[in-house]
Amino acid sequence: MHDRHHDAAEGQHADEAPHPRFAVGVLAFCGVVVAVMQTIVVPLLPHIPALTGATPAAASWLVTVTLLTGAVFTPVLGRVGDMYGKRRVLVASLVVLVVGSVLCAISSHIGVLITGRALQGAALAVVPLGISILRDELPPARVLSAVALMSSTLGIGAAVGLPVAALVVEHFDWHTMFWVSGAIGVLDIVLVLCFVPESSLRTRGRFDAVGALGLSGVLVCLLLAVTQGADWGWTSARTVGLLVLAVVVAPIWGMYELRVPTPMVDLRVSARPSVLLTHAAALLIGFAFYANSLVTAQMVQEPKETGYGLGASLVVSGLCLLPGGVMMVALSPVSARISAKYGPKVSLLLAAGVIAAGYVVRYFTSHSLWLIITGATVVASGTAIAYSALPALVMRGVPVSETAAANGLNTLMRSIGQALCSATVAAVLTGLTFRVGGRTAPTLHAYQLVFLVAAGSALAALLVTLFLPGRRVPAAGTVEGNRDVPGGPGNRARKVPTQESA
Numbered sequence: 389m390h391d392r393h394h395d396a397a398e399g400q401h402a403d404e405a406p407h408p409r410f411a412v413g414v415l416a417f418c419g420v421v422v423a424v425m426q427t428i429v430v431p432l433l434p435h436i437p438a439l440t441g442a443t444p445a446a447a448s449w450l451v452t453v454t455l456l457t458g459a460v461f462t463p464v465l466g467r468v469g470d471m472y473g474k475r476r477v478l479v480a481s482l483v484v485l486v487v488g489s490v491l492c493a494i495s496s497h498i499g500v501l502i503t504g505r506a507l508q509g510a511a512l513a514v515v516p517l518g519i520s521i522l523r524d525e526l527p528p529a530r531v532l533s534a535v536a537l538m539s540s541t542l543g544i545g546a547a548v549g550l551p552v553a554a555l556v557v558e559h560f561d562w563h564t565m566f567w568v569s570g571a572i573g574v575l576d577i578v579l580v581l582c583f584v585p586e587s588s589l590r591t592r593g594r595f596d597a598v599g600a601l602g603l604s605g606v607l608v609c610l611l612l613a614v615t616q617g618a619d620w621g622w623t624s625a626r627t628v629g630l631l632v633l634a635v636v637v638a639p640i641w642g643m644y645e646l647r648v649p650t651p652m653v654d655l656r657v658s659a660r661p662s663v664l665l666t667h668a669a670a671l672l673i674g675f676a677f678y679a680n681s682l683v684t685a686q687m688v689q690e691p692k693e694t695g696y697g698l699g700a701s702l703v704v705s706g707l708c709l710l711p712g713g714v715m716m717v718a719l720s721p722v723s724a725r726i727s728a729k730y731g732p733k734v735s736l737l738l739a740a741g742v743i744a745a746g747y748v749v750r751y752f753t754s755h756s757l758w759l760i761i762t763g764a765t766v767v768a769s770g771t772a773i774a775y776s777a778l779p780a781l782v783m784r785g786v787p788v789s790e791t792a793a794a795n796g797l798n799t800l801m802r803s804i805g806q807a808l809c810s811a812t813v814a815a816v817l818t819g820l821t822f823r824v825g826g827r828t829a830p831t832l833h834a835y836q837l838v839f840l841v842a843a844g845s846a847l848a849a850l851l852v853t854l855f856l857p858g859r860r861v862p863a864a865g866t867v868e869g870n871r872d873v874p875g876g877p878g879n880r881a882r883k884v885p886t887q888e889s890a
Contacts, residue, residue: 410583411525412534415518418482418576419538422515423545424552425485425508425569426454427681431554431702432562439562442498445619449502452615454509459611459803460604465513466796467652469520471595474792475586478517482577485511489570493563504566515542516799519779520792524587533724535783536776540720542802543771546681547713551706558703591789593650600652602641607800609634614807618814653797654790662785663794665856667801669736670778672849674805675812676743677771679842680750682813684708684764687835688757693825696754696832708761712768719769723776732784733856735777740850742770747843751836770846778802781856809845813838 429436429450436447461481469477488507491500515538522534556565613630620627645651657663685705690697700708727735746766753759779795786794820834 411585412522412530412537414576414579414583415521416537416541418478418580419515419518419541420545420548421569421572421576422481422485422511423542424549425489425511425545426458427546427549428553428565428569429505430550431557431685431706435557435562436498436501440496440498440501446498446502448619449498450505452612453502453506455615455803455807456608456611457506457509458512459607459800459807461510462513462516462799462803463603463653463793463796464600465510466516466520466792466794467591467600468595469513469517469792470591470790471593471650472590473586474517474521474524475580475584478514478521478584479577479580481511481513481517482573482580484508486570486573486577489566489573493566493570496563508569512799512803513796515539516792516795519783519795521584521587523783523788523791524589525585531783532728532780533721535779536720536724536727537717539775539779540716540723540772542799543677543768543775544713544716547709547716547768550681550685551703551710554702554706558701589789591650591793596645596648596650596652599641599645599648602637602644603652606634606638606641609637611804611807614811617811618818653793654786657786657790657794658797660785661855662857663782665852666778666781666785667798669740669774669781669849669852669856670798670801671805671808672845672852673740673743673771673774673778674802675809676740676747676805676842676846676849677767677774678806678809679813679838679845680712680746680764680767680771681709682810683817683835683838684760686817687754688760690829691825694829694832695824696835697829698757700757708757708764709768711761712765712771715765715769716772716775719772720776723773726773727777727780732777732780733853735773736781736853736856737850739770739772739774739777740846740853742773743767743846744770744843744850746770747839747846751839751843754832754835767842774849805845809842812841816841 432439433447433450436442436450437444440447465477465481484507488504488509488511491504491507495501495504518538519535522538523531526534553565556562556568609630613627613634617624617627642655645653645655658667685702685708687696688698688700688705688708689702690699692699723735723739726738743766746763746769749766750760750763753763778798782794782798783791816838817830817834820831820837821828822831823829
């Protein structure tokens with residue numbers, strides 16, 4: 389009864405809501421800020437032991453913990469948003485980001501820094517929540533372009549974060565970037581409260597706390613084993629034990645989810661080919677994209693004595709990824725138009741091919757800065773098209789009431805792909821080395837092998853996409869399954885959940 393009164397009250401104030409155009413810009417800005425948080429400490433990592441007195445292994449947790457909390461909280465908060473209010477949960481996520489930023493800004497203790505980074509990682513749920521709000525609030529003709537931009541913010545923020553962080557590290561006190569990120573987080577909260585409406589659409593039922601704990605346990609075990617396996621040893625008791633625990637708990641969790649009226653993850657919907665294959669493609673695209681970010685800066689910083697390195701500065705190496713970020717902004721509306729005309733499946737096929745082509749360019753152009761930037765930008769361009777197409781594919785396969793949870797799961801799959809990529813790149817670059825100038829450096833073949841593996845991942849994504857069910861292209865850029873109530877005028881007409889046949 390309370391929910392019905394709540395929805396009615398929101399409906400009465402629909403006409404007073406801000407124009408959706410502002411919501412798109414605000415949510416995209418929030419997405420970029422949250423994505424920047426994922427990479428902002430990467431240029432700082434080599435300096436953390438000297439700055440904090442921590443060991444290199446402890447310093448690496450500044451990245452690992454963000455990945456873990458982002459992976460755990462993205463699907464969970466997506467589900468909470470579907471049930472209790474998407475804007476409400478989005479604002480709470482931004483508050484957590486601000487708290488995490490302030491903790492990192494006021495302390496140099498490694499434990500406090502790791503805690504702050506964990507809180508920053510939890511805010512990654514902003515992206516799927518924003519996608520769901522846009523689906524609920526925009527007229528159908530504008531959904532694809534807005535969602536494309538929102539999804540691309542993950543790549544845009546990653547490309548922008550590295551050079552910005554590098555500039556701060558070289559010219560300012562390192563705490564400055566956390567103060568700035570906290571201030572921008574506060575600005576995000578104010579903008580959301582002013583310009584983003586709360587969706588009246590809710591998923592009924594109780595929150596599946598047991599399912600959330602089970603999913604979190606599986607993810608933590610899996611990602612800890614993957615991210616720490618190189619340091620612990622892939623055959624060590626800790627690594628093997630965590631992998632075994634994940635394998636044992638996962639089916640038990642799955643059986644429980646199938647029996648719950650309102651599960652944390654609707655496995656029946658997720659098992660549909662249109663959804664399952666989209667999640668598989670997201671994992672592979674996440675793997676392929678992340679290799680570009682991981683190796684570009686390191687490769688151009690390698691000394692010239694290696695025979696391939698350019699001896700570039702930290703700032704220059706970070707700027708190599710900036711043109712890719714610009715292309716991601718420019719291409720998100722292009723991808724939306726391709727999806728509207730030919731379908732998101734065609735967009736994803738094109739994206740996977742472009743990413744693979746970018747790595748072919750990178751394989752043969754490892755001695756020229758401008759050609760390296762060109763190859764990295766081609767990869768980023770393909771990623772922009774892919775990240776724009778993935779949520780459109782998800783939305784056409786799930787009920788409207790599960791949009792945030794389903795896109796949270798898709799974002800999770802990208803994160804798992806990135807974790808697997810990080811472990812693979814670390815294994816390759818530490819396994820193929822040579823001595824030069826009194827230090828150990830990866831060989832050129834090691835980098836080229838990374839490019840080949842990443843290209844293979846993109847081609848695997850292309851193959852998976854080929855098996856996605858075909859679907860008639862919706863008219864005027866609408867997303868199938870997203871229907872206005874008949875007779876509901878305006879762009880805030882209440883959406884009705886619809887079910888796609890399995």
